[in-house]
Amino acid sequence: MLELKNISFKVSVENQEKEILKNVNLVIDDKFVAITGPNGGGKSTLAKIIAGIYQPTTGQILLDGVDITNKSITERANLGISFAFQQPVRFKGLTVRDLITLSAGKQITVSEACTYLSEVGLCARDYIDREINASLSGGELKRIEIAMIMARGTKLSVFDEPEAGIDLWSFNNLIRVFEKMHEKTNGSIIIISHQERILDIADKIALVANGEVKKYGSKEEILPELLRKENTNFGCVKL
Amino acid sequence: MNIIEKGLLEKITGLHEVPQGAYNIRANGGLGGRNTTANIDIVSKEDKPGIDIIIKPNTKNESVHIPVVVSKSGLNDLVYNDFYIGENADVVIVAGCGIHNNGDEKSSHDGIHSFHVGKNAKIKYVEKHYGDGDGLGERVMNPTTVIEIDEGGYMEMETTQIKGIDSTVRVTNASLANDAKLVIKESLMTHGKQYAKTDFTVDLNGENSSANVISRSVAKDESYQVFLSNINGNNKCAGHTECDAIIMDKARVSAIPEITANHIDASLIHEAAIGKIAGEQLLKLMTLGLTEEEAEEQIVNGFLK
Ligand SMILES: Nc1ncnc2c1ncn2[C@@H]1O[C@H](COP(=O)(O)OP(=O)(O)OP(=O)(O)O)[C@@H](O)[C@H]1O
Ligand SMILES: [Mg+2]
Numbered sequence: 001m002l003e004l005k006n007i008s009f010k011v012s013v014e015n016q017e018k019e020i021l022k023n024v025n026l027v028i029d030d031k032f033v034a035i036t037g038p039n040g041g042g043k044s045t046l047a048k049i050i051a052g053i054y055q056p057t058t059g060q061i062l063l064d065g066v067d068i069t070n071k072s073i074t075e076r077a078n079l080g081i082s083f084a085f086q087q088p089v090r091f092k093g094l095t096v097r098d099l100i101t102l103s104a105g106k107q108i109t110v111s112e113a114c115t116y117l118s119e120v121g122l123c124a125r126d127y128i129d130r131e132i133n134a135s136l137s138g139g140e141l142k143r144i145e146i147a148m149i150m151a152r153g154t155k156l157s158v159f160d161e162p163e164a165g166i167d168l169w170s171f172n173n174l175i176r177v178f179e180k181m182h183e184k185t186n187g188s189i190i191i192i193s194h195q196e197r198i199l200d201i202a203d204k205i206a207l208v209a210n211g212e213v214k215k216y217g218s219k220e221e222i223l224p225e226l227l228r229k230e231n232t233n234f235g236c237v238k239l
Numbered sequence: 240m241n242i243i244e245k246g247l248l249e250k251i252t253g254l255h256e257v258p259q260g261a262y263n264i265r266a267n268g269g270l271g272g273r274n275t276t277a278n279i280d281i282v283s284k285e286d287k288p289g290i291d292i293i294i295k296p297n298t299k300n301e302s303v304h305i306p307v308v309v310s311k312s313g314l315n316d317l318v319y320n321d322f323y324i325g326e327n328a329d330v331v332i333v334a335g336c337g338i339h340n341n342g343d344e345k346s347s348h349d350g351i352h353s354f355h356v357g358k359n360a361k362i363k364y365v366e367k368h369y370g371d372g373d374g375l376g377e378r379v380m381n382p383t384t385v386i387e388i389d390e391g392g393y394m395e396m397e398t399t400q401i402k403g404i405d406s407t408v409r410v411t412n413a414s415l416a417n418d419a420k421l422v423i424k425e426s427l428m429t430h431g432k433q434y435a436k437t438d439f440t441v442d443l444n445g446e447n448s449s450a451n452v453i454s455r456s457v458a459k460d461e462s463y464q465v466f467l468s469n470i471n472g473n474n475k476c477a478g479h480t481e482c483d484a485i486i487m488d489k490a491r492v493s494a495i496p497e498i499t500a501n502h503i504d505a506s507l508i509h510e511a512a513i514g515k516i517a518g519e520q521l522l523k524l525m526t527l528g529l530t531e532e533e534a535e536e537q538i539v540n541g542f543l544k
Contacts (some may be wrong), residue, residue, distance in 0.1 A: 053526075077525065082526070089520050089523040091540055105527075
């Protein structure tokens with residue numbers, strides 16, 4: 001269970017203070033929680049706060065009741081938090097196999113590594129020894145990013161727009177991947193997404209806009225409301 | 240050989256025992272062992288220190304190892320090695336030099352290697368430089384490589400210096416005939432107060448000759464690296480040089496690529512990039528559970544691989 005208590009995050013931009021997250025309170029104890037909301041609303045910032053990449057200005061983060069607010073990225077990773085970036089990072093020289101192995105945290109066989117790649121629709125043989133460099137396409141990188149989180153297999157996984165850049169055909173498979181994760185996980189999955197079909201497989205949905213949690217509740221409660229709003233004046237939510 | 244020399248040999252050749260096939264081991268300026276085969280002859284020079292390595296035409300799937308180890312402090316070794324690679328041969332040559340200096344005097348090894356690559360011959364030349372020891376004495380290596388590739392010949396040179404050499408000036412000069420091809424891959428890591436200068440000059444004289452010179456390096460602590468690469472396109476040819484460097488701490492790197500086209504059909508490219516490890520690369524690996532130091536090490540090792 002992940003608890004965010006009174007989280008705020010301020011940065012100073014050109015000597016002006018900007019509050020990116022304002023008093024966020026959120027309890028994640030379901031298997032699958034989707035976070036949605038307009039561009040620039042603060043979703044990725046929230047994910048980075050959870051992973052430890054940003055330190056909140058105020059507030060507390062608890063993982064299974066343990067205060068992890070002052071824990072480093074590495075410590076949180078080892079406590080069971082995984083984070084798939086919205087924009088995956090490229091590495092000259094490191095191969096897909098290297099990153100999957102580092103993700104798994106131990107030596108794994110080629111066939112094990114390949115299983116994760118196949119899950120995300122990459123023909124493993126063609127990719128396992130590829131360098132994670134500029135030659136990989138955006139969609140390929142996103143899939144490798146997802147495979148890495150699967151290889152980690154931690155109790156809390158945060159995916160930041162995993163579907164972005166993934167083609168339509170693969171999108172159906174991706175939905176299946178997340179459905180399967182949903183079924184199998186003993187922990188929680190948080191997915192930041194703008195896609196109705198991803199929101200639709202969530203247990204709960206949080207709407208984050210303007211640095212605040214505007215709504216948080218069961219899918220049945222939130223989704224119809226979001227879809228209605230889209231037709232009225234809430235044009236910002238791309239669903 | 241004693242245990243230190245064996246250790247050095249393993250560092251530079253990856254071998255625990257004496258190599259298979261032809262070899263010549265030079266230890267502290269003298270002969271530490273030699274083996275020749277039906278196709279590969281090794282002869283000591285009469286007029287100066289060094290050896291001639293003569294590979295018969297059409298020799299296939301054979302290798303030559305010519306490691307050099309220096310374990311005496313204060314030894315300044317100089318050799319001339321000439322390689323004659325016969326037409327249509329296809330061989331691997333593994334050189335390398337290890338210096339162990341526990342004393343306070345400078346130890347050095349300067350090797351002048353000349354390659355005569357025959358028509359349509361194909362060689363892979365692997366060279367590793369390594370130094371260790373706790374003495375204050377400097378470990379210095381100044382290898383010079385001269386390469387001549389005849390028509391249709393191919394040479395791939397892999398040169399690696401990962402640690403322990405205080406000062407190195409490496410000069411490589413190559414000239415290529417028609418359809419000849421040269422690939423050079425350098426990987427370099429310097430630390431402490433080390434200095435490393437690399438100086439490549441390639442003359443693409445032949446029609447359809449081509450060269451690709453790629454350097455990847457990491458400079459740590461207060462070390463200083465200079466990369467010079469000079470490609471002259473004197474005919475219809477293709478040349479590419481690339482220097483990619485990571486700087487850390489207070490290290491400095493200069494990359495000075497130079498390309499000259501002396502022919503209308505010469506096509507030459509140079510690329511150079513120097514920068515520190517991207518912050519997001521460290522962050523990504525840390526989210527996988529690595530510490531910052533472990534992340535740095537993975538990134539550097541991958542980059543130099
Ligand atoms: N380090 C920073 N410094 C200054 N402003 C920042 C910083 N990080 C994020 N912001 C700003 O905070 C706001 C929230 O950004 P965030 O990336 O969290 O949005 P998001 O909800 O993920 O948007 P999207 O749907 O486009 O991915 C944006 O206005 C962004 O420009
Ligand atoms: Mg975002």
